Amino acid sequence: MTKHFDLALLGFGNVGRATARLLASKQEFLRLHHGVTFRVVGIHTLRHGCAIDPEGIELLRAVRLVERGQSLAELSQLAEPPDVPAFLRTCGASVLFESIPVNYETGQPALDYLRTALELGMHAITANKGPVVHGYEALSRLAEERRLSFLFESAVMDGAPIFSLWSQALPGAVMNGFRGILNSTTNYILTRMESGESFGQALSHAQQIGIAETDPSGDIEGWDAAVKVAALVTVLMGRACTPAQVERTGIAGLTPDDLQQASRDGKRWKLVCSAGWEGSVLTTRVAPELVDAADPLFNVSGTSSAITFFSDVLPALTVIEADPGPQTTAFGLLADFLRAAR
Numbered sequence: 001m002t003k004h005f006d007l008a009l010l011g012f013g014n015v016g017r018a019t020a021r022l023l024a025s026k027q028e029f030l031r032l033h034h035g036v037t038f039r040v041v042g043i044h045t046l047r048h049g050c051a052i053d054p055e056g057i058e059l060l061r062a063v064r065l066v067e068r069g070q071s072l073a074e075l076s077q078l079a080e081p082p083d084v085p086a087f088l089r090t091c092g093a094s095v096l097f098e099s100i101p102v103n104y105e106t107g108q109p110a111l112d113y114l115r116t117a118l119e120l121g122m123h124a125i126t127a128n129k130g131p132v133v134h135g136y137e138a139l140s141r142l143a144e145e146r147r148l149s150f151l152f153e154s155a156v157m158d159g160a161p162i163f164s165l166w167s168q169a170l171p172g173a174v175m176n177g178f179r180g181i182l183n184s185t186t187n188y189i190l191t192r193m194e195s196g197e198s199f200g201q202a203l204s205h206a207q208q209i210g211i212a213e214t215d216p217s218g219d220i221e222g223w224d225a226a227v228k229v230a231a232l233v234t235v236l237m238g239r240a241c242t243p244a245q246v247e248r249t250g251i252a253g254l255t256p257d258d259l260q261q262a263s264r265d266g267k268r269w270k271l272v273c274s275a276g277w278e279g280s281v282l283t284t285r286v287a288p289e290l291v292d293a294a295d296p297l298f299n300v301s302g303t304s305s306a307i308t309f310f311s312d313v314l315p316a317l318t319v320i321e322a323d324p325g326p327q328t329t330a331f332g333l334l335a336d337f338l339r340a341a342r
Contacts, residue, residue, distance in 0.1 A: 002035045003341055006054075008042035008093035008122070010084065010113060011100040012066055014210065015127055015154075016043075018326035019097055019333050020059040026334065036341045042091030043072055044084060046100070051075035052091045084109070085116050095340060097333050098126040104223050104243050107134030118142045118150065123340040127154035127329050129224075132231045133242060149340035154332030156182060156228045157305050158324035161335070165319070166236050166309075173311045175236050177276030180307030181300050182228045184324065185212045185219040186251050186271045191301045194259045194268070199252070211303060221250040222271065225286040229273045237275065239282055249287040267292050270300070276310065296320075 007023070009016050023040065030036045039056030048065070051057050051072040058075065065072055073080065081087045088096065096117040100110055107130030114124040114131050115138075124143065126132070131139065132152045143150035156162050166175065181187050185206055192202035203220075206212035218224045226246040233241040251271055262269055272289040275282065291297050296318045300306045306320040321328070 002031065002037055005036065005038045005095050005337075005341065006041045006091075006093045007038050007095045007097065007337075008044070008088065008091045009040060010044050010087075010096060010098045012043055012045040012048065012062070012072075013099065014326040015099040015329045015333075016045075016097070017063045017066065018330040019099070020063050022327065022330045022334055024059040030338070034338055034341065036338065038095075041093055042087060043075075044087045045072060049073045049076075050080050050087055052078045052081075052087070054092060084113055088113070088116050088120055088122070093122055095123045095125065095337060097337075098124070098128055098131075099329075099333070100128065102128050102130045102218075102224075102227065104130060104218065104227050107131045111135045111139075114139055114150065115142065118146055118148055121146065121148070123149040123151070123337075125149070125151050125333055125336045125340065127152070127333060129155045129227045129231050133227055133234055136231075136234050137240070149336075151336035151339060152231075153336050154329045156231055157307065157319070157321050159328035159331035159335065160305075160319055160321040160324075162232070162307065162319065163235060164335070164339070170311070170314075173313045175309060175311050177237075177274070177310045178232060178307055179272060179274040179276075179297075179310075181270055181297055181305050182273045182307065183219055183222075183225040183271060184303040184305055185216065186222075186225070187300065187305065188303050189220075190251060190254070190259060190269055190271070193254070193256050194263055196256055196260065198256060199254070220252055222248040222286040225271060225273050229275055229284050229286060233275050233282070233284055237282070241284060246284040246286055248285075251288055254288055262290055268298055270297050272297065273307075 042052045044050040049071040110128045111131040117124045132155050139150045189202040226243040226248045230241040267290045275284045304322045308318040
């Protein structure tokens with residue numbers, strides 16, 4: 001039996017466009033192997049307008065328009081709504097993919113958009129860490145009440161199955177803590193500084209290839225890593241945690257000499273994210289650490305990321321993701337869509 005879904009994309013930056021490309025390439029595969037058909041009936045962007053078409057939007061044409069700096073309006077069969085809530089009400093989708101920029105402090109406005117989607121009867125799927133940290137319990141409860149899904153696999157480690165690993169593959173396990181590299185930008189910068197580049201040179205190169213923002217402070221100061229720690233603690237350890245509660249030190253204090261001296265000593269500097277129990281106190285931390293060759297994080301270089309989980313049944317389980325990009329984040333969104341479809 002085939003199930004059909006009308007989809008809406010909120011946010012059409014690198015991740016949103018990668019999601020559109022992936023959906024277009026997987027359309028026949030999903031029909032044949034999962035019994036799922038779909039059409040995208042709405043796309044909303046910050047800078048390129050929006051398109052709503054109940055008969056379906058041509059995804060690759062939408063991608064081309066935005067990448068040429070043009071408006072999506074020519075693909076729309078309806079007038080552009082005045083705001084995002086009106087877009088959600090008008091487009092008539094049954095699934096929302098949300099990938100707008102993260103707000104570390106409050107999770108807004110994505111938090112309200114996801115809540116609106118659930119209230120309108122949509123499955124809510126996000127790549128955004130903010131709503132997971134600041135709205136996990138409320139959004140999960142609302143989704144359950146409406147017999148819908150609130151899913152967020154791509155919020156941490158792109159498309160690597162971190163959250164679903166615990167919910168589906170490790171039933172009965174209790175997480176005691178974790179330790180990992182969760183910010184690709186800082187790991188890339190530190191890797192280049194090991195070869196002698198200055199911090200500024202390494203950052204400039206990261207911006208040129210699109211993994212660092214024009215304002216990179218969220219990465220450099222450890223906020224992106226901290227919000228990921230908070231999301232993992234909140235969801236997988238069952239303890240509400242915000243980024244402000246995570247002890248945080250960024251990488252700006254490290255110099256090329258620091259990294260090259262570490263290399264001569266057979267060690268490397270990494271921005272390490274961790275959480276664990278010290279007696280009855282749960283500690284959460286983001287900070288540079290020296291690691292040696294025996295550490296599973298030692299060979300995690302460039303834009304790659306990794307995490308080691310510690311539980312009551314598995315002493316250490318490490319997941320490594322090599323060189324992720326928007327396409328891997330898009331896969332996490334697609335995987336969540338198939339979970340919702342089931």
